[in-house]
Amino acid sequence: MARFEYAPAPESRAVVSLRSSYGLYVDGEFVEPLEGKSFKTINPASEEVLAEVALAGAGDVERAVAAARRAQREVWGPMPGAERAKYLFRVARIIQERARELAVLESLDNGKPIRESRDVDVPLAAAHFFYYAGWADKLDYAGFGPSPRPLGIAGQIIPWNFPLLMAAWKLAPALATGNTCILKPAETTPLSALVLAEIFQQAELPPGVINVLTGDGSTGAALVARRDLDKVAFTGSTEVGKAIQRELAGTRTRVSLELGGKAANIVFEDAPFSQAIEGIVNGIFFNQGHVCCAGSRLLVQESVAEAVLEALKRRLGTLRLGDPLDKNTDIGAINSERQLDKIVELAASGEREGAERWSPSCSIPERGYWFPPTIFTGVAPSQRIAREEIFGPVLSVLTFRTPDEAVQKANNTTYGLSAGVWTEKGSRILWMADRLRAGVVWANTFNRFDPTSPFGGYGESGFGREGGRHGLEEYLDA
Amino acid sequence: MLEGRLAVNKTYKLYIAGAFPRSESGRSYPVRTADGTHLANAALASRKDVREAVAAARAAQPKWARATAYNRGQILYRIAEMLEERSAQFAEQVARCEGLAGTEAVLVVSASVDRLVYYAGWSDKVAQVAGAANPVAGPYFNFSLPGPTGVIGIIAPPDSSLLGLVSVLAPVIVTGNTAVVLASEERPLPAVTFAEVLATSDVPGGVVNLLTGRLAELAPVLAAHRDVDGLDLCGVAEQDAAALERAAADNVKRVLRAERSPEWEHRPSPRRMLHFVEIKTVWHPIGA
Numbered sequence: 001m002a003r004f005e006y007a008p009a010p011e012s013r014a015v016v017s018l019r020s021s022y023g024l025y026v027d028g029e030f031v032e033p034l035e036g037k038s039f040k041t042i043n044p045a046s047e048e049v050l051a052e053v054a055l056a057g058a059g060d061v062e063r064a065v066a067a068a069r070r071a072q073r074e075v076w077g078p079m080p081g082a083e084r085a086k087y088l089f090r091v092a093r094i095i096q097e098r099a100r101e102l103a104v105l106e107s108l109d110n111g112k113p114i115r116e117s118r119d120v121d122v123p124l125a126a127a128h129f130f131y132y133a134g135w136a137d138k139l140d141y142a143g144f145g146p147s148p149r150p151l152g153i154a155g156q157i158i159p160w161n162f163p164l165l166m167a168a169w170k171l172a173p174a175l176a177t178g179n180t181c182i183l184k185p186a187e188t189t190p191l192s193a194l195v196l197a198e199i200f201q202q203a204e205l206p207p208g209v210i211n212v213l214t215g216d217g218s219t220g221a222a223l224v225a226r227r228d229l230d231k232v233a234f235t236g237s238t239e240v241g242k243a244i245q246r247e248l249a250g251t252r253t254r255v256s257l258e259l260g261g262k263a264a265n266i267v268f269e270d271a272p273f274s275q276a277i278e279g280i281v282n283g284i285f286f287n288q289g290h291v292c293c294a295g296s297r298l299l300v301q302e303s304v305a306e307a308v309l310e311a312l313k314r315r316l317g318t319l320r321l322g323d324p325l326d327k328n329t330d331i332g333a334i335n336s337e338r339q340l341d342k343i344v345e346l347a348a349s350g351e352r353e354g355a356e357r358w359s360p361s362c363s364i365p366e367r368g369y370w371f372p373p374t375i376f377t378g379v380a381p382s383q384r385i386a387r388e389e390i391f392g393p394v395l396s397v398l399t400f401r402t403p404d405e406a407v408q409k410a411n412n413t414t415y416g417l418s419a420g421v422w423t424e425k426g427s428r429i430l431w432m433a434d435r436l437r438a439g440v441v442w443a444n445t446f447n448r449f450d451p452t453s454p455f456g457g458y459g460e461s462g463f464g465r466e467g468g469r470h471g472l473e474e475y476l477d478a
Numbered sequence: 479m480l481e482g483r484l485a486v487n488k489t490y491k492l493y494i495a496g497a498f499p500r501s502e503s504g505r506s507y508p509v510r511t512a513d514g515t516h517l518a519n520a521a522l523a524s525r526k527d528v529r530e531a532v533a534a535a536r537a538a539q540p541k542w543a544r545a546t547a548y549n550r551g552q553i554l555y556r557i558a559e560m561l562e563e564r565s566a567q568f569a570e571q572v573a574r575c576e577g578l579a580g581t582e583a584v585l586v587v588s589a590s591v592d593r594l595v596y597y598a599g600w601s602d603k604v605a606q607v608a609g610a611a612n613p614v615a616g617p618y619f620n621f622s623l624p625g626p627t628g629v630i631g632i633i634a635p636p637d638s639s640l641l642g643l644v645s646v647l648a649p650v651i652v653t654g655n656t657a658v659v660l661a662s663e664e665r666p667l668p669a670v671t672f673a674e675v676l677a678t679s680d681v682p683g684g685v686v687n688l689l690t691g692r693l694a695e696l697a698p699v700l701a702a703h704r705d706v707d708g709l710d711l712c713g714v715a716e717q718d719a720a721a722l723e724r725a726a727a728d729n730v731k732r733v734l735r736a737e738r739s740p741e742w743e744h745r746p747s748p749r750r751m752l753h754f755v756e757i758k759t760v761w762h763p764i765g766a
Contacts (some may be wrong), residue, residue, distance in 0.1 A: 127615065143607065145747065238730070245727035250720025257730065368682075414729065433760045434544070443762045450614035454622050454757050459707065460730045464755050466614055468622065478749075 006320065021052040022061055022190070025197035026215060027067035028207025030259045035064045035237050037050040039216065041190055044111035045324050045368040056213035057221045062164075063124070064182045064211035065226065067379045068153040070178040071208030077150055081137030088133030088175060090203040095126040095168075097198065099165045099422025102192055104157045106164055107324040110368070111333030112287050114325050124449055125168035128466035128467075131451035132172035135472060137395040139177065142469055144478030148300075151176030152230030153256055155223045158193075160186035160335050161290040161391075162415040169466045170233050171210060172451075177475040179231065182211045184223055186236075189212040208266035211456050227251045231475065234258070235292075238389075238460050256474045258292065258456055259419030260389040262412035263438065265295030265446060268302045268403075271422035272444060277311045280395070283446040284421055285319065285373050288332055289337070289393040292461070293418035295446055298387060298397045299406055309377065316373050317360040331393060334369040344369050350376045350385035355396070368372045381412055389415070403428060407435045416458025420446045439465070483665035490520045492527060492665070492690065493732045495534035496683020502526050508692070509517055509667055512577025520666045523648045528658065528699045531687035535629045535656040538684025541655035551601030554652055557679040558594035561587070564675065568668060571743035573639050575665040585599045589743055597648035600751060604653055608752055617764045624755035626654035627732055628707035631692065631700040638666035641742045643672060646712050651685055658706070659688045660697060662713065666690035693700035693718075701725040708732040708754045712740070 021038065023030040037055040042048060056064075067365055076084065077117035095102065103118040127298040139148050154174045172182050197212045213219055217240075224232055224247050231254045234244050235370075248255055265283045267276050283295025293460070300308050324332035334340040351357050355376040358450035364370045372391055379386050379396040386396050400406040410419055419438040421429055429443045439457040442448060449455065454465040464474045490497040490509075500506075503521035541548070561568065565587045573583035591663045608624040635642030639662045650657050661669035673688045689696060697718070701709055702725040709726050711719055716738045726733050734753045 126531055242727045242730060243731065246724045249723030249727065250696065252735075259730065280667045299557070429762065433758070437628075439756060443760060445618065445761055447762050448614070448616070448618060448761050450612070450616070450620070452612040453614050453620050453761070454610075454612070454759050458627075458756050463729060463732050468759075469610060470622065470757050 004048065006328045008323070010323065010360065011327060013104060013108070013323045014038065016105045016108065016193075018051050018219060022054060022194050022214070024054045024056050025194065025210070025212035026064050027211065028201070030197070034063075035055065039111060039187070041188065043108050044188075044335050047367050049092045050109060051191065053194075053214045055343060056215040056219045060213055061182070061219070061222045061226065063228070064213055065153065067208035068182055068211055070181040070208055072150070072153055075206045076175070076209045077178050080138060081178075084176065084178065084181060085136035087205055088136065088172065088402060089128050089202060091199060091205070092126045092129035092133060092196060094199045094202055095122065095129065098195070099123070099126070102164060102195060103327065105195060106192050107332070109189050110160065111324050111335050113332045114327055115329065116287060121165045125164045126452070128168040128172045128451040130211065132176040136176040139472065139476070142472050142477050144473060148177075148476040148478040150250060151475055152179060153182065153476065154179045154231035154233060155182050155184070155229045157184045157220045157223065157232070157234045157236065158186060160189040161188040161287060161292070164192040164196065166235055167196055169409060170235075173466070173471045174231070174233075174475045175209065177472055179339040179475050180209050182213060182223060184213050184215065184220050192322050216255050217340055224248065227253065228407045233464075233474065241462055254474070257462030258464070258466060259460060259462035260414045260460050261292045261294065261415045261457065262387065262389055263293055263295050263418040263420065264299050264407050265420035266422065266432065267300045267304070267308060268423035268425070268428065269301045270424050271310070272424060276422040277308070279310060279422060279444070279446045282316055282317070284395045285393050286447050288334055288371070290335060290391055291447065293447065295418075295420050296390060296395060298395055299400050299409055300397065302399045302401050310377065313358065313360070313384055316375070318361070319360070319373055321362050321370065321372060324367060331373060334371050334392065337366040337369055339391065340369040340371060343390055345392060346388060346390045347374060347394055348387060350379070350383065350396070352381045353385070355379045355383060355385060363379065373423070381409060386415065390421055407432065411435075411437045414460040417461035418442065488698070490670045490690070492520050492521050492523055493670070493677070493686070493688040494527070494531050495537070495687065496677060497531065498673070501691070502530070507662070511574050512598050518667060519567050520670065520690040523545050523689040523696060525695065526700045528696055528703070531689055532700075532703050532705050533657040534684040535658050538682055539626070539629055539656045542651075542656055542682060542685050544656070547605070548663060549597055549603035550652060550654065551598045553680050554594055554598035554601065555649060557675060558591045558598060558680065560675045560679045561594065561672070562591045565591070565675070568640060571639045571671060574669055575639050583717040586641050590641045593641065593746070594648055594699065596746065598654045600748065601652050604748070604751060606757070607748065608755065608757070612759070619762050619764055620759065624653065624752070625758050626660060627756050628655060629705060630657050630708040630710060631654045631703070631706045632657050632659045632710040633697055633700075633713040634659055634661050634669065635664045635740070635742070636664060638742045640668040640672060642712075643669050645742050645746065646710055646750065649709065649746070650754050653751060653755050655708070655754050656685045657687065658700060659686065660693060660700065660713070661688055661690045663691070663693050665751050674724065691726050697722055698725055702728055704729050706731060708734070710734045711736045
């Protein structure tokens with residue numbers, strides 16, 4: 001097959017004006033952290049320092065909680081839903097207006113391809129605000145009884161894989177229902193949340209309704225350890241999720257957790273072949289595999305395993321790894337050195353435990369954190385690469401013979417966030433969807449998201465749903 | 479009663495996998511009336527009995543979940559029928575265990591029957607109320623349905639030995655979950671007799687498993703069990719809740735926290751039922 005070379009097609013960075021340092025966003029203003037600590041956030045594709053960011057400590061948490069509490073009681077809670085709605089519609093509109101800036105910033109700070117930040121993260125973030133804005137004055141009809149009340153103040157801790165989008169997932173339903181928020185962005189990706197804070201200023205949101213505390217794990221821990229928040233919403237690792245559940249045991253704080261996954265992507269012999277190949281690629285290599293619902297276990301029916309693998313390898317050979325700001329890039333940078341180390345370690349365990357490793361030949365940039373798309377075949381269900389969440393561009397391939405065996409293998413995990421099913425047989429799709437212990441089942445598609453569509457898992461993938469009417473319940477006292 | 483005839487007393491046992499075994503530990507404990515009179519010896523379940531009960535609940539869960547909603551509704555209604563028929567027996571037992579006047583106990587039993595009828599009716603409505611077709615922005619059909627969480631551990635209310643029990647059990651099983659119930663420690667007898675109702679109401683074995691014994695011994699095992707998906711702490715004293723919730727976090731159980739003096743005679747809401755369902759969302763492309 002002829003190969004065409006691509007000329008570089010870089011997106012301009014000029015649309016982003018980074019400040020050299022950022023404070024915390026508390027009570028409607030950017031303020032210096034009380035303890036004066038800060039940390040650097042870098043571009044994982046180049047290791048260039050992007051900005052110095054404030055590290056919030058317990059005193060800053062105190063200030064933010066006080067501001068959020070006052071804003072909830074005096075302003076945001078009593079405000080008519082129709083007025084809250086208009087603020088959120090404003091936020092959605094400003095995100096749309098500043099879409100390109102946010103996309104470039106997200107790719108700089110996170111390492112994800114601009115194609116994804118531009119076409120997925122930012123538009124979906126705006127859509128979430130737009131969707132939940134409309135709920136704010138219709139909560140009586142949401143099915144949670146008459147006049148459901150807000151919980152109060154919510155501490156929201158979000159991960160680095162979709163920084164802006166996860167902020168939107170958390171903030172939009174909380175605000176629509178009359179809660180106020182303290183958002184703690186991930187240590188390695190704080191910048192888009194800070195621009196979001198500027199957007200809240202532009203939208204003239206009342207002070208204290210949203211507070212953004214940048215920092216590391218200690219900041220999140222300080223927020224949760226107060227035990228006086230009305231709500232804690234967390235997206236991140238199962239390990240930290242369990243720690244939060246333990247910390248809040250015996251309190252009245254409501255908790256929702258969106259944790260890890262090890263999704264099965266199940267391909268039957270009658271699957272639409274080329275769509276399935278694209279779906280497998282999208283399932284595990286979207287966002288460098290930094291996706292909790294990634295289709296990281298490919299279960300392929302034995303009769304087509306060879307053909308699927310051959311086509312998959314051919315397709316991987318065409319993926320382009322490199323500069324996240326290049327519009328032709330498919331695979332960007334791994335978000336951090338720590339995450340890269342984890343992926344390297346788990347991939348090494350796969351080889352050690354006897355699975356066969358394969359990657360297409362691709363050149364790896366000299367600076368930054370990178371990992372080539374990787375497939376393991378001959379994977380046994382007991383191996384670490386079949387059980388542990390790798391959170392990187394690594395696919396473990398297993399085979400099955402019957403639908404029953406596919407279900408049994410797919411459900412053989414402590415997680416239960418998502419699953420994929422590829423078959424042209426409608427009755428089998430519904431049969432599989434019924435039996436798979438997964439909160440989201442993608443049939444003949446994968447990694448689709450929408451503000452109207454509830455998202456969340458079974459088992460150790462956490463509890464609670466985000467998105468849709470169901471997402472309101474997590475923030476209502478009903 | 480005939481003059482001089484000795485009554486034949488019932489042995490109160492556990493209810494596991496549709497059978498009535500004694501505790502594997504061979505132990506029992508005395509149960510007394512509200513004013514201290516000895517009523518019977520109840521089985522003192524062990525940690526191993528908890529594990530057996532969880533295994534039975536897990537084994538029964540897939541089939542119960544896949545019974546049609548109509549079928550589950552009829553079975554819950556059948557439980558109500560069987561309870562109604564034995565009202566007099568339950569009224570007497572509840573009166574003795576809870577120290578209620580006879581008329582009060584009759585009301586408690588009637589309310590328990592009505593509670594079962596209430597939840598029986600939910601079986602084929604919950605998916606319509608809690609489910610949705612979601613208008614996603616793209617060429618996909620997308621729907622969400624509530625499904626059972628799996629195996630639920632229930633610590634039944636300590637005071638309300640029948641109405642409280644029914645009020646926490648029915649919302650769990652109506653959606654296709656199976657249950658391991660720790661009965662009221664001090665007032666376990668109505669629960670054991672209720673298990674006899676379950677056993678004669680077409681409830682498949684293992685769907686409800688009921689243990690009597692010491693909460694301090696059994697609850698931590700149930701809370702920490704890795705094959706239990708959810709935990710209803712209704713009957714737990716406030717000071718004991720934190721430790722059980724911490725244990726439940728080991729496998730991220732869904733926990734329904736202890737309530738302060740719930741009033742069981744009030745009309746329930748679907749809240750308890752919806753706490754132990756998982757919303758599953760399915761996407762499929764639309765195309766010609």
